[in-house]
Amino acid sequence: MLFLIWLAVATAALVLYLKEVFSKLRKQEIRHRPTVPLLGNSAGVAFRLEHMTTALQKSYEAFPDDRVVGHYEFINPLILIKDLELLKNVTVKDFEHFVDRRAFGDIYDPLFGRNLLLLKGDDWKAMRSTLSPAFTSSKIRLMVPFMLEVGDKMMEQIKKNLDNAKCGYIDVDVKDMSTRYANDVIATCVFGLKVNSQREDNEFFKKVKEMSNVNFKRFLKFVGFRSFPALMAKLQIRLLPANISRFFSTIILGTMRQREKNNIVRNDMINLLLDAKKGSLSHDHGSTDTTAGFATVEESNVGKKKNDKEWSDNDLVAQAMLFLAAGFETISTSLSFLLHELALNPEVQERLVQEIRENDAKNGGKFDYTSIQGMEYLDMVVSELLRMWPAAPLIDRICVNEYNAGKPHAEATKDFIVQKGQSLTVSIFAFHRDPKHFPEPNKFDPERFSEENRQKIKPFTYMPFGLGPRNCIGSRFALCEVKVMVYQLLRVLEVSPCPRTCIPSRLAENTMSLRLAGGHWLRFSPRSYD
Template structure:
């Protein structure tokens, strides 16, 4: 009887506590969806009834008249931004108030806690300044030949399979295809290794990369836990990388560097650039190469990244940045490429127009594909830009409020401003904004003409953010765009891509993963182009 009384008391205390917690937004005049006790607004993701992209879109679309809305991450308050001007203000003008990302890697993780994305404050500024010269257009120019070499092996593998088929075509799971392509590109450009994942399907580099870069449900939960309870995650030593994968990448990177230093080997790849950065020899170019043709989606480097910094790099720093390059390139670029192929297959008229531009460009350049080739193809850039609008791999951006901040009024009828305290996470729902008809009319239509010279100035540029906003935008946008253009060029030069019986139509996201992926896979049909 006494036990039952104490249980009842504890339940009552918990209920009163949760009632107090979950009434906070209402007291402040902030709209929000009804939370589930203890789970907050995370329930849909945790029980897999909604994909993360669907969840943030639901919160965004439920309150069309609000400048920002509230969201409970378990019992932690966070803010979902809706107003484009407020997003721009927070991301650019008042950047110092939102300098850091929400922690998603435990500080006990010696590699992931040291990647550029995870660093905070002045330490992040110094690392960004050290790394940004490695990602200019002139540096990317040197890496395109490695991408082409990887693409040639991919094309050869597909052609061989089609030749051996009785039907004259093959059906390919394109997420697997693009993941193997990006894996081999990163192996070449970042690690100086020659890997052929299309023919050597079970090679160790691909296997380790797939484990490290693909966030399964368990890894997602660890990430959410580290973000909401960082101190406890540190105490429990929560790590997303396995010890085996960390040892694998550390050994490859440090052994490669040691071999190059011993034998004076210079290869114009990311390992070389990181070695130069560690020595303080990587500097910004005085005569900045023109980025006019780099692509509409390309983001500019801010003054933060252009400062000259002399800092001492540890081995962990160097390994971490190489791993960051791998994770970012492996999953996000492969996701962007798989959805690009999906949209081209479903829109054959657009595919044919792009294929014609590729064919004419290839003839003009006598079959040679280099950096200048892909940077001067206007329709290619329009198609890539539209694909990144519809399917941005970075579904949501996040920042942590580092100083108390006045968000202003949540809507035009509100009587008082909302001031969020230091430590409050804020989110920018990129995919939801990209699919908002007030910014992009008929948003669910794949329409590259939005980005033509005639039309691209008609929409609000700050509503388009596939590579983020402000000084903390994606440092590798030029690399990612080059990679996407090279692969699209090579595939459409040789193949027609079309839906098959296993193609997911209409698109439906796989709720089993945090990553952007179609339920049932990205199956498409490849046949030789006449």
């Protein structure tokens, strides 16, 4: 009897708690789709029936004329911005009200928690201004030879596999291939290491794969950190195993100390972090930071300010680990989707190949940072790729000072007041697939980004690298890496669908990452030069 009484009390308490939780958005007159107890609008995600971006897109589309809409990420209420003026205010005009981002990992981890994405307030501003000079065009230009070297190794392995094939073609899991390519570029451009993951699963590659693997257990941790950060900290739950942090910390600190001791200079991120530690990393005087393409985001005044703050070794290691985590998954995802779209759109592929051949003829086969920036159609293709398949499909901002966002919709009786600590979310994926902003959004059409048509794109509707001062600091690096890889591959290989290719394109439901159902399988065959 006593057990039944306690069970009834606990059940009643849970019901009251859930009732309070799922009434938060309604009290602010923010409309949302019907919810499922405990799971909110994420039931499909929890049961692996739909991808997270699909669930957010459904909420985005549920109330076409609302300025903001609600979405329950399990029991955590999200507020999705739809109104362009509000989006501009939150990300740029009134940025000081929304300086911070939501936690997505262990903010108390002395390494992971000190990276640029998780830093808040003045610490973030200081770190952003410290790192900003490391991602200028002049710095990225010096890393292109490292990217080309990695690409050459990839092409050598593909050629070897083609030579061993008896049918004149090979079917390739391009996500695996792109993952290995991105791993080796990060290894050389950030860590100063030369590895060949196309040939073997080296220890560096194994640790990176382990770090980036978002299995169901890590997914639950991710949700916990976003919904209950204080509880996760109290329970001392870590997003990443301690052995992974130790592995990369040992490599980074060891490399830094060796270079300091032997006065070794190499044009990579480790060298730039050493300059940051010495306070000698600064923007190039008298030079203009050129664009790396239409999708490039510009640095704000926050990043251009002079900063004299001294950083610890752990602070710098945290940034190197961020470059690894951010660059590894996003680049490999972008490359695999780009090759997929080129295979499904052969007319786009052939036009791009023609531009590559013209560029080779013009420059005598030489390929560098300058020549790649002159390839207009390549930039159009990559820009459209990032519209359809943005590697980071959502961004968010935390309110640090109470903010009046106006009425959430025309029928609302009061303004929506964003409280301190409350977050606002932007579904980049949904914005990019909104037919009001991009007609026929599910069609891969690089012509949207031609010189004539790009002027028609509404400001703040295209944001593959985010918006405002907290945009992606590495947009130039990412764009350059993607362009280098696809250039090297298409100049000698034709990419086409194979029996295992996912047609029509559909996102896999069993992962938080952007993946195609069944994998990213494509066919490679030698390109003819008729």
